[in-house]
Amino acid sequence: xxxxxxxxxxxxxxxxxxxxxxxxxxxxxxxxxxxxxxxxxxxxxxxxxxxxxxxxxxxxxxxxxxxxxxxxxxxxxxxxxxxxxxxxxxxxxxxxxxxxxxxxxxxxxxxxxxxxxxxxxxxxxxxxxxxxxxxxxxxxxxxxxxxxxxxxxxxxx
Amino acid sequence: xxxxxxxxxxxxxxxxxxxxxxxxxxxxxxxxxxxxxxxxxxxxxxxxxxxxxxxxxxxxxxxxxxxxxxxxxxxxxxxxxxxxxxxxxxxxxxxxxxxxxxxxxxxxxxxxxxxxxxxxxxxxxxxxxxxxxxxxxxxxxxxxxxxxxxxxxxxxxxxxxxxxxxxxxxxxxxxxxxxxxxxxxxxxxxxxxxxxxxxxxxxxxxxxxxxxxxxxxxxxxxxxxxxxxxxxxxxxxxxxxxxxxxxxxxxxxxxxxxxxxxxxxxxxxxxxxxxxxxxxxxxxxxxxxxxxxxxxxxxxxxxxxxxxxxxxxxxxxxxxxxxxxxxxxxxxxxxxxxxxxxxxxxxxxxxxxxxxxxxxxxxxxxxxxxxxxxxxxxxxxxxxxxxxxxxxxxxxxxxxxxxxxxxxxxxxxxxxxxxxxxxxxxxxxxxxxxxxxxxxxxxxxxxxxxxxxxxxxxxxxxxxxxxxxxxxxxxxxxxxxxxxxxxxxxxxxxxxxxxxxxxxxxxxxxxxxxxxxxxxxxxxxxxxxxxxxxxxxxxxxxxxxxxxxxxxxxxxxxxxxxxxxxxxxxxxxxxxxxxxxxxxxxxxxxxxxxxxxxxxxxxxxxxxxxxxxxxxxxxxxxxxxxxxxxxxxxxxxxxxxxxxxxxxxxxxxxxxxxxxxxxxxxxxxxxxxxxxxxxxxxxxxxxxxxxxxxxxxxxxxxxxxxxxxxxxxxxxxxxxxxxxxxx
Numbered sequence: 078x079x080x081x082x083x084x085x086x087x088x089x090x091x092x093x094x095x096x097x098x099x100x101x102x103x104x105x106x107x108x109x110x111x112x113x114x115x116x117x118x119x120x121x122x123x124x125x126x127x128x129x130x131x132x133x134x135x136x137x138x139x140x141x142x143x144x145x146x147x148x149x150x151x152x153x154x155x156x157x158x159x160x161x162x163x164x165x166x167x168x169x170x171x172x173x174x175x176x177x178x179x180x181x182x183x184x185x186x187x188x189x190x191x192x193x194x195x196x197x198x199x200x201x202x203x204x205x206x207x208x209x210x211x212x213x214x215x216x217x218x219x220x221x222x223x224x225x226x227x228x229x230x231x232x233x234x
Numbered sequence: 235x236x237x238x239x240x241x242x243x244x245x246x247x248x249x250x251x252x253x254x255x256x257x258x259x260x261x262x263x264x265x266x267x268x269x270x271x272x273x274x275x276x277x278x279x280x281x282x283x284x285x286x287x288x289x290x291x292x293x294x295x296x297x298x299x300x301x302x303x304x305x306x307x308x309x310x311x312x313x314x315x316x317x318x319x320x321x322x323x324x325x326x327x328x329x330x331x332x333x334x335x336x337x338x339x340x341x342x343x344x345x346x347x348x349x350x351x352x353x354x355x356x357x358x359x360x361x362x363x364x365x366x367x368x369x370x371x372x373x374x375x376x377x378x379x380x381x382x383x384x385x386x387x388x389x390x391x392x393x394x395x396x397x398x399x400x401x402x403x404x405x406x407x408x409x410x411x412x413x414x415x416x417x418x419x420x421x422x423x424x425x426x427x428x429x430x431x432x433x434x435x436x437x438x439x440x441x442x443x444x445x446x447x448x449x450x451x452x453x454x455x456x457x458x459x460x461x462x463x464x465x466x467x468x469x470x471x472x473x474x475x476x477x478x479x480x481x482x483x484x485x486x487x488x489x490x491x492x493x494x495x496x497x498x499x500x501x502x503x504x505x506x507x508x509x510x511x512x513x514x515x516x517x518x519x520x521x522x523x524x525x526x527x528x529x530x531x532x533x534x535x536x537x538x539x540x541x542x543x544x545x546x547x548x549x550x551x552x553x554x555x556x557x558x559x560x561x562x563x564x565x566x567x568x569x570x571x572x573x574x575x576x577x578x579x580x581x582x583x584x585x586x587x588x589x590x591x592x593x594x595x596x597x598x599x600x601x602x603x604x605x606x607x608x609x610x611x612x613x614x615x616x617x618x619x620x621x622x623x624x625x626x627x628x629x630x631x632x633x634x635x636x637x638x639x640x641x642x643x644x645x646x647x648x649x650x651x652x653x654x655x656x657x658x659x660x661x662x663x664x665x666x667x668x669x670x671x672x673x674x675x676x677x678x679x680x681x682x683x684x685x686x687x688x689x690x691x692x693x694x695x696x697x698x699x700x701x702x703x704x705x706x707x708x709x710x711x712x713x714x715x716x717x718x719x720x721x722x723x724x725x726x727x728x729x730x731x732x733x734x735x736x737x738x739x740x741x742x743x744x745x746x747x748x749x750x751x752x753x754x755x756x757x758x759x760x761x762x763x764x765x766x767x768x769x770x771x772x773x774x775x776x777x778x779x780x781x782x783x784x785x786x787x788x789x790x791x792x793x794x795x796x797x798x799x800x801x802x803x804x805x806x807x808x809x810x811x812x813x814x815x816x817x818x819x820x821x822x823x824x825x826x827x828x829x830x831x832x833x834x835x836x837x838x839x840x841x842x843x844x845x846x847x848x849x850x851x852x853x854x855x856x857x858x859x860x861x862x863x864x865x866x867x868x869x870x871x872x873x874x875x876x877x878x879x880x881x882x883x884x885x886x887x888x889x890x891x892x893x894x895x896x897x898x899x900x901x902x903x904x905x906x907x908x909x910x911x912x913x914x915x916x917x918x919x920x921x922x923x924x925x926x927x928x929x930x931x932x933x934x935x936x937x938x939x940x941x942x943x944x945x946x947x948x949x950x951x952x953x954x955x956x957x958x959x960x961x
Contacts, residue, residue: 092510096510100510104465107459110449113509114582115892116662116663120582122582150449151449151450151451163449166448167448170444172307172443173863174305174307174581174583174631174633175443176583177582201901208893209870210898211307211632211870211871212868214899215907217901218901
């Protein structure tokens, strides 16, 4: 039995310690907002926060995170940064299909929590691991800037 | 007043639980039968009245639109209710949406005659029908209020779901009027709004699906949870047509959480308590495959087959003037061969489908562009009649044409037949990439003649490749012509006196092939707009000026070209190693798009896209922000495909497997993408795909401008490295 701290709640799960956090969240606990995209940390759809850092849950063994605080997309709006990011995403209508956006928002809020005024280069570094096949990247960049209070020059700008 | 013609039905139906239920059907979308690639009746002959969508107004005032068009990112769950709300006089926030169940008779796309979402058709198909349905409902509700008060309906106004008698200020909400409205005769004519009075259509209304897509609550089919649900993952034969020769599952069965191994002719699935157990189980299997006849084939074999076929004439898809004599009499003759590779869709939501086969029926949870076909395949596989197969649709985590196929659901139902209880079959990314229904490899021969002043006098274009429509929509495949495959070629927008377009169907069944974003137009545009650029270079003219001279008969095309040139700073100098390229698009989507790409080529032949400028005339715009988003996203999808995208075959096996070897564009590689919209009241055109279709030629032409290398094969970056290595 492994005890996990997810979104401030404790969960006891009877799973092998090498099982990736992604599948524990989705298939055992039932938090399906965190997405499966590639299984090899190449797309970022599975991004969650571990002690405030963005990690790829598809390659993180659950045994390594026992007891350590994990935040998922379902609770990111309860943090002040996460809430601002979600609001900016809504204001700029960032999502299209929406499948990657949980991971995008988790990466963006981890970036802004550690760096309140990221440069374009900072955004590139923090977000390059998150694929969006609908191609919403321009709006993601604009929304990250909007979430930190920079003037928004228009959608997709 | 717009009369409701015999072919545009709106009818009041009896609503369980009361309220006003409107069904409507129209064939008006088929007006474009001569131009729309696949416009023909694919479904059965419609009965006298079969509404193809429903609007329900409850006695509580709740307005529900049952959505025949699915949401896969393209904004249908916003633009469709906008059409209804505009004429019904309700706020967009008052309309609730439900996914339609499978039913071709009720929910057919008017352009195609079957229930499908794709081909950039939703707004084109539904612009008239949804507005008319909204207007009829509004007229009935106003009439119900006027009767209640004993006043002239003309003295009443409807706004925000409330009817007001203007003179007295009395009001009644739609909910209170719904039952009475349902008893009134459907008006023979309805008044549609003058576009100048639109309050919603043409505005950047917020997407209705955004809130659920930023907090993890949006439900994709992969998110389905059911009591007792098992998770399965699958290994299908790595070679198309191959079979399982032998299977050793002893190790897999011993893995905790693995519940069952399903062996079928051509695949093995491992069923577990969760995806991790299923994945471990799959990895622990020893499967020996009998590859069958395709086990030795490679991409080179496919290309050889296409090349050999391309030496014979095809079926004439368009002919004007005397191309043969015009070509032989031309002052200068230019010929080229263009090729585009197999492409995977790589939607971010991997292929998945959940199925529960019971004794007396079957239930399917999926995200499909062709819901009625999903129901039909599930019925066929299980042997149940259609009415025993329930299909639940979901938001699609991208599709790009992939979910116009139902192979995913077919496979899932085959597996589920062997499993007790519900099972969610989830493809790994590797399995998803290696068992896609790929954009075909196409091989085109083009030739043109220029007169002594460098103006084109002849244009011939022979396209060789599979006929997707012959498989996907057999009734539409007529006279040997795949109307989708040649769409952009037959709609050549340039005024050239002699034109011939030939299509030669050639199937190389080593992989399954199907539609990919931009469909036929995407591969057509790479050929046409690259070759036009070759002609402009041969005649030593500027690429924009050369095109302009051929657009005298197409003012809308010239206008978008001029706008894109102006906004991109066309003609202003760029540093060495950089270049601009232009592409102009027109096709059966009835949208005009000009794109200017600005690229930088590094010493190691890497291509960096610096800027994209698009000018778009898609006629009447329902939601300009969604139009912009579609162009922005389609360009990103197009850049990935143009620079790097290719699926290659060796020993019958797809070599690519995940995002590390099927490269797609990332945020740090994404250039500024500017979209300039032309506003007018022309008929709405398609918008989901044109951005993708124009991107490859714009990039290739920019690379030519930067380097002098003319690339006639995709993907561009490896071709450029080859070309640069030779010089």
